[in-house]
Amino acid sequence: xxxxxxxxxxxxxxxxxxxxxxxxxxxxxxxxxxxxxxxxxxxxxxxxxxxxxxxxxxxxxxxxxxxxxxxxxxxxxxxxxxxxxxxxxxxxxxxxxxxxxxxxxxxxxxx
Amino acid sequence: xxxxxxxxxxxxxxxxxxxxxxxxxxxxxxxxxxxxxxxxxxxxxxxxxxxxxxxxxxxxxxxxxxxxxxxxxxxxxxxxxxxxxxxxxxxxxxxxxxxxxxxxxxxxxxxxx
Numbered sequence: 001x002x003x004x005x006x007x008x009x010x011x012x013x014x015x016x017x018x019x020x021x022x023x024x025x026x027x028x029x030x031x032x033x034x035x036x037x038x039x040x041x042x043x044x045x046x047x048x049x050x051x052x053x054x055x056x057x058x059x060x061x062x063x064x065x066x067x068x069x070x071x072x073x074x075x076x077x078x079x080x081x082x083x084x085x086x087x088x089x090x091x092x093x094x095x096x097x098x099x100x101x102x103x104x105x106x107x108x109x110x111x
Numbered sequence: 112x113x114x115x116x117x118x119x120x121x122x123x124x125x126x127x128x129x130x131x132x133x134x135x136x137x138x139x140x141x142x143x144x145x146x147x148x149x150x151x152x153x154x155x156x157x158x159x160x161x162x163x164x165x166x167x168x169x170x171x172x173x174x175x176x177x178x179x180x181x182x183x184x185x186x187x188x189x190x191x192x193x194x195x196x197x198x199x200x201x202x203x204x205x206x207x208x209x210x211x212x213x214x215x216x217x218x219x220x221x222x223x224x
Contacts, residue, residue, distance in 0.1 A: 004154075033212070040120065042200060042216035043155070050210060058211060090154050097206040099145050102154030 002026055006091050006103035013081040013110045021076040021106050023091030029101070031094045032074035034058075034066060036087040037105075043090065049074055081110045115203050117215025125223050130188040132218045134201035137182065141203040141213075146175065146186050149198045149217075158199070159186070162206075191222045 007022045025032065030051045035043040045058030049068040063085060065077045074093075078085060088107050092100040116135045124130045136144075145160035161168045161175040161184065168175045174187040188195055201215040 031210075035214075040216065042117070043214040045211050045213075048211050056210075092154075092212075094212070097143070099147075099157040099160060100212055102147075102156065104154050105152075 004091055004093055004101050004103035006089075006106050008106060009104065010107050011109070013078075013108065015082060015110060017081050018077065018079050019081065020078075021089055021091075021108075022073070023075065023103060024073045025091075025093040025101070026072065027093060027095070027101065028071070029093035029095045030071070031096070032068065033092040033094070033100065034064075034074070034076045035090045035092065036060065037090060038087050046076065046089075081108075083110045086110045115201060115213045115215045117201050117218060119218060120216065121219045121221070123221045123223060124188075124191045126191065126193060128191050128222075130186075130191045130195065130220055130222070132186045132199055132201070132220070133183065134185065134215050135181075135183045136203045136213075138203070138213075139182070140205055143204045143206045144175070144177065144184050145202050145204075146173075147200040147202065147214075149200065155200055188220075191220075193222045193224055196220055196222045 004025045033048040034046040044060050047066040049055045052071045067075045088105050090105050091103045094100040146158045147155035148158040149155040159170050159173050172189045177184045199218045204212040
């Protein structure tokens with residue numbers, strides 16, 4: 001039982017490059033989330049998907065797009081990376097009414 | 112109205128002491144208040160959670176105190192140990208909704224031997 005799996009774990013991008021962060025969960029959870037974590041700013045919600053086929057903006061969606069490919073997978077895409085997007089990205093999933101389960105994170109550096 | 116305010120930002124406690132982290136929320140629709148613990152290089156993991164129909168929940172050395180009228184809740188770590196050194200996040204959500212979980216800004220706790 002892997003839980004929430006994120007790939008890659010580390011990535012360095014040049015400004016303007018694009019990439020997709022992958023997330024998959026094997027717990028049959030309906031809701032999935034993408035957060036970014038920056039020093040002193042906690043976990044800020046980028047996008048979330050309450051159920052398969054739906055996505056909604058969170059607190060800091062600019063510069064990102066998401067796809068809820070199926071119930072298991074929720075990907076985050078950076079179309080044109082900027083240094084301000086240097087951060088640690090966490091994917092999470094949650095069944096209704098209880099806590100969220102987080103992946104191990106992707107440490108992204110944009111130079 | 113969606114914010115969860117957490118304090119302090121960092122905390123240093125001697126081994127064996129009591130660590131206290133505080134959070135305040137605004138949205139009275141929130142009905143689930145978890146605390147997450149995060150070690151360096153790892154994702155946050157649930158530590159303990161409370162629902163607003165009780166004023167206190169205890170699990171081992173960890174206790175959540177909840178004050179519904181003040182819209183505040185706090186985490187107490189008794190007999191703090193070096194292994195408790197981590198970042199702690201409070202959060203709030205609505206159980207019946209699949210929508211977002213709101214996190215506090217985090218507290219970096221260091222337990223000195």
